[in-house]
Amino acid sequence: MAEAIDIDPPSPRGTKRKGDDSLPLPAPRRIKALAQDVVNKIAAGEIIVAPVHALKELIENAVDAGSTALEVLVKDGGLKLLQITDNGHGIDKEDMPILCERFTTSKLKAFEDLTSIGTYGFRGEALASISHIAHLSVTTRTKESSCAWRAQYADGKLVSSKPGQSAEPKPIAGRPGTQITVEDLFYNVQSRRRAFRSSSEEYAKILDMVGRYAVHCSKVAFSCKKHGDNNSGISVPATATIVDRIRQIHGNTVANELVTINAQNDRWGFECQGCISNANYSAKRTTFLLFINHRSVESAVIKKAIEQTYAMFLPKGGHPFIYLSLDIDPARVDVNVHPTKREVHFLNEDEIIAHVCDEIRDSLGKVDTSRSFMTQSLLSNPKVPFATPMKPTVSGTPMTGDASDRSNSKPAPKSGTKRPYENNLVRTDASARKITSMLQPHLSADGTTNDDEEMEYEYTEKEPSPCKLTSVKELRAEVRDAMHNELTDVISTHTFVGIVDEQKRIAAIQGGVKLFLVDYGMLCNEYFYQVGLTDFGNYGYLRFDPPLPLNDLLEIAMEQERSNAGDAADEVDWEEVVDTVQKQLIGRRGLLQEYFSMDITQQGELCSLPLLMKGYTPSLAKLPQFLLRLGPHVNWETEKECFQTFLRELASFHVPESLPLPPSISISTEQDSGKGKQKIGEEDPDIALRRKKIRRAIEYIIFPACKSRLVATRGLLKGVMEVANLKGLYRVFERC
Structure with missing residues (x-):
């Protein structure tokens, strides 16, 4: 039966089966340039992802224009209507024909200008992108103009509001400033429009964005409301302070527990101001308002670092409120890394974050040393209030009073709640x-x-x-x-x-x-x-006064190594080892001094060691062994391996040494005295x-x-x- 089955012989191992040569190969596709309309819509989809992104660009342009009052009007979460009105310096009529063309801006002239950019918008893409996916109209008036001008835009160009009419801007009555109206957002990108679940969710995002800039932009009034509503979702006057702005937007609970922080460092080229909640406040989630060079951005790294700093002050599951404004040297910041400018990159990020977290930790520590608590009164007099505030006490300060007074107090009555x-x-x-x-x-x-x-x-x-x-x-x-x-x-x-x-x-x-x-x-x-x-x-420096002879220290380490080597000790010329290591360290004393704060004189005296932690001194008994290991265990030939191996040896030197267990305690009883006598083993002082x-x-x-x-x-x-x-x-x- 097996002979009747036609079995193909196995193909040689490692060979590749050939395709069917009879099948025709598909013709290669030619590369073609996309139509300009498709290119513009793709670019618009990268910059304007949701109504809130369009609003962010419009708010930043309005603030750049020197506005002191912004009014935002929203309908259907911004998809039907998104209108922002400001009282800034306006737009010249001569600039309106190219207002919505891509890469038209008054803030950049050369690519090098990006290294010193200090404004919000700079690429000239916001209005252009909006005009490709929505119906856009602009009404503007400058101080020098006798009237306002209104224009309609589509696909980056001027269009007429009615068929047969001119597309040129039309004069109308209006106040100084600019009003930008965006209608039917994503009307020609139905897949994007259908992705939005509810208008209320988009409106909440818009309120959050307006609230962020309302907190940050001092001396600027903000208002935001739904179309047809009399009450504003957000209303902040221009004269409000930062704390008042936080109070109006985020509530009294946060505003009453704020701590102001200020930090700066010339080395890393930054300044930081902000308001953070103290240890008396905690929420289910973190509220994080971050501005870098006055631009609202997100940073998961900074957020996580600050949350870890708060972990030692808040209960488990508690989260803080943070508003931070970082001013970093523009030359150190790359703002052009994200289409929506939601993220920025800057130099020395780890060092700046560590400095800010240290300032937050110090500020919270100062506030948290004095806190108020409520305690129930144990007196039966009905005139005494049920709850009286305790006087704030500083941590670590013992409370005054006699212990007998506390022991004579009556126990509190048992509550009727069930014990868990x-x-x-x-x-x-x-x-x-x-x-x-x-x-x-x-x-x-x-x-x-x-x-x-x-x-x-x-x-x-x-x-x-x-x-x-x-x-x-x-x-x-x-x-x-x-x-x-x-x-x-x-x-x-x-x-x-x-x-x-x-x-x-x-x-x-x-x-x-x-x-x-x-x-x-x-x-x-x-x-x-x-x-x-x-x-x-x-x-830092750990200085020795007087300096320590390098040769003597290496001799001590050599004796220790020789005793530990056992029978193999005779196979090594220990005197040559000491002499080689000493010459190696003296020959590289310039490198050790510059990078590691390790000062060795030409005569072979050790004057200082690097100080890695204030308040902790490593065991100097480990010093001879540390110096001896710098010879064979450090790769002095290549830069990276040299630094890595030296720092590993330095870290090993700073590790706390292993100590013998404390002497055991034995207890014996003397029968003649009838009293127990405790004998404690002696330990070296x-x-x-x-x-x-x-x-x-x-x-x-x-x-x-x-x-x-x-x-x-x-x-x-x-x-x-x-x-x-x-x-x-x-x-x-x-x-x-």
């Missing part, structure tokens, strides 16, 4: 934190902590210089590419629980209702490496002091720093282990 099950308890109070966080390090008279009294800080007038090295920028980009979003969120919103094992360098942190064990040695290594990249060339410093530095300096600026990479996943994920975990671990 304990497995559903999740603390979400914004003020929830560990008790130990209230016990800040004791400050001496000069403001320094007792643990670092031997450290004296001096501040110089040296201006930080921006890093322009391509190799360093590539290393920074590699860190961003290796970012693990979920782990970064955990680190940026975590609550420090405590150190579990100082020998294995393990700490416990909590993120949400999850408990994690973290290898803080690995975490610190990555953090200090990223600090080295971020502050490259702008480190230097180790005990270092243990105290490391514990304090990890909880109060290193982990808060990681929380604010660490980009958790995928490599850190090996050092993080989830040990609990329970709904019943409290927001903060503590026992009262």
